[in-house]
Amino acid sequence: MWSGRLVPEKGAHLAVAAARAAGLPLTLAGPVVDEEYFRTRVAPRLGGPVRYVGHLARAELARLVGGASATLVTPCWDEPYGLVVAESLACGTPVCGFDRGALGEILTPECGRLVPYADVDALASVVWRARGLSRAGCRARAEAFCSLGRMTDRYESLYEELLS
Template identity: 65%
Template sequence: MSGPLRIALVASARFPIREPFAGGLEAHTWSLARALTVRGHRVELFAAPGSDPDLDVTELPVHRPKLSTAARSDVSMPDDTWMEEHHAYLRLMLDLAQDGGRRFDVVHNNSLHYLPLAMAPAVPAPVVTTLHTPPTPWLESAIQTHRDRSVTFTAVSERTASAWRPLVAASRVIRNGIDTALWPEGEGGGYLVWSGRIVPEKGPHLAAEAARKAGRPLRLAGPIGDADYFATHVAPLLDDDITYVGHLARRDLARLVGGAAAALVTPRWDEPYGLVVAEALSCGTPVCGFDRGALGEILTDECGLLAPPEDAGALAELIDATTRLDRRAARERARRFCSLDAMADRYASLYQELAA
């Protein structure tokens, strides 16, 4: 099959797909939807309420469940957010099972929920699921319900593909891409920057400790995903040199990252890709990070240096050398390795193959 495709893009029901993004997954889905639309495909995005109105969005949750008093009093009753998300995907997948083959040429699941994966065999259209995280029990369970190759898997990095290989023997690696025009090259400056969701697995407190040891000011930016963690581990480290600047829109964040001498990236989990790395490189800002997950796939010695995981002291020792790396080499690495165009073209090619 050739020509424009009708694509259902399944996104997060928890966070809207709009700026400022809740995280890398939301930023990725927004970029992919826009890039596919620019290529002439008809993209319908199934996403949380409040998503970007410039996209063709069908809001999730489609319907909220109306639960009886008896059901709500059951000891196994989960919280309302869990139930709403579960019901949203259940309704969506039942709708796609009924008429997805008539409405779409391909369904691309970018959610982290188990139902779009578990119910994929019922959809009369090819289904692609992108593996955005290391293995989780919910997704592993969903995969094990499949008796045939009813889902085509992609992974955002070689590291992620390898982690899933015991259950997913073959997944195509299509790395996340960014629009380098939206992350322009900056001139750098005297401060360091850390950006991302402020949660324990991203380790911003370790970035603050490393910056302090190196004697460098640090700007922290991103949504506070775990208020207790922020209050206990991050807020006590803030002062005139280590500052939290808030959850910034993309343009303001790009300006902040481009004005930094280096970006600190401090994953405490096996980072499946690391969109903040690509964003920093696009801004010409070299990266100093922990050698965890896929960071080593993105960075070269010309644009970034890596320390052992969890070692803020070792990270601090690499900061000065990182700030001396060539900013043009960082920008070129982003253009060659982290291209949104390359990502969108590869997904479009896969869709065409499956639709045929």
């Protein structure tokens, strides 16, 4: 599974290359924001086991992510958070991605695998190993690091620190 805005900085074309190199099917979902990028870098790579399902409603996206064996996250820039990572982990789905931006802060060896930026072959190789990670462990990481309760606790702690 890969989801997000279809723009160059999200690197969907690299996810397609990794899935093909791994010999695995890939479902892409998200809004086409950059028409030229989609037309020239993504659409020509669709077909066979690689499909684009459009911009989905939240429930349908959660169903697809939750049913996937892994989510590929391929940022081509230093993302400051990584909502796709949090959503995948919340669905109990392991994440494989490029070690850029916040991904290294969110993922642990129990819930995902990171590879150097743009190393499609390395990404293809870790997908097979990530498929065996504990789905309960992925969900636990989301609850511990990405949940609303955790965010609220961190804000309260920060406010208390600033007031003291």
